[in-house]
Amino acid sequence: MQSEPTASAAQRLAPTFAARIAGWQATHGRSHLPWQNTRDPYRVWLSEVMLQQTQVVTVLGYFTRFLEKFPTVLTLAAATEDEVFGLWSGLGYYSRARNMHRCAQEVVERFSGAFPHTAAQLQTLPGIGRSTAAAIAAFCFGERVAILDGNVKRVLTRMLAFGDDLSVAANERALWNDATTLLPPADEPAEITRYTQGLMDLGATICLPRKPTCLLCPVSDACAALREGALERYPVKLRKLRRSSESLWMLRARDSKGRAWLEKRPASGIWAGLYSLPVFESRAALLEALPSSCNTVQDEVPFVHVLTHKDLHLHPVKVECMGALALSDHGRWFDAHEWTELGLPAPVRKLLVAGG
Secondary structure, eight states, X not given: OOOOOOOOHHHHHHHHHHHHHHHHHHHHSOOOSTTSSOOOHHHHHHHHHHTTTXXXXXXXXXXXXHHHHOOSHXXXXXXXXXXXXXXXXXXXXXXXXXXXXXXXXXXHHHHTTSOOSSHHHHTTSTTOOHHHHHHHHHHHXXXXXXXXXXXXXXXHHHHHTOOXXXXXXXXXXXXXXXXXXXXXXXXXXXHHHHHHHHHHHIIIIISOSSSOOGGGOXXXXXXXXXXXXXXXXXXXXXXXXXXXXXXXXXXXXXXXXXXXXXXXXXSSSTTTTOEEOOEESSHHHHHHTOOTTEEEEEEOOXXXXXXXSEEEEEEEEEEEESTTOOSSSSEEEEOHHHHTTSOOOHHHHHHHHHHO
């Protein structure tokens, strides 16, 4: 006689897990954030994009300013890229802003200005991955789909003691399947929003990477990692990003009116599409590019700017230029009230602010 297959950890947890998370969220979860308590897909999408790799406290101000400037997806789609980058400036990871702008334009062009209602359709838009699509579909349209952002991965791998390497695609697919198994039952569609928000809240406030407050967790009694005494073992991701480094010399030129020379970066590569101080591979190349009217040169303190995959060793060179002669054919002089409105890389803004 053939034996019955053993239930998986997710299947054993499923009967009560979603209800407990949803119940906890109703009484202890977050409800004050400006993108909560709404079914407006534009606001939910905007928050989801901004919250990728950025803390809530940082996003709050940007979210409010974006809505003031671009209250609808139509107004965002009609904006210029420079306007979007200027408002985004300081949030970093500018590919998010670029994809966000393109996404708004496609929502207008392909869907007549209305976000599609299913996660599958949402994933066809620029910059919307599986988890973001699921969050929008669950929060705004009640679709029974699982999210799996960084915080939720941590919660679920700990709950299930899921120890497979998530840098392997097959293992991540397996966790997606577990996340789907744990969703509220199909006959309780109203619970999907509360449950989805509860998972996010649990990962953001209780089930932290270090020093989680397990005593406050509503499902700690079912947590396999806690039973093992090995919370910090999960999630497992063994493949490490290869880091590189690069040295660049940055020309901080100022004309006789105190204006800064800025150039728009190419559409690809580092700081793509942003305005920047001119960048050179060596100090000699920087000096060679200077016209004779720029005659006061001062090397400033170098510093390191850390990107996701690369360390930039930046060497600013301050130069005073007489008159207002153009330094190249793809830039111009900017007053302080002008450059503050531009999309600028963080180290460039830092140098400009320091230099007045």
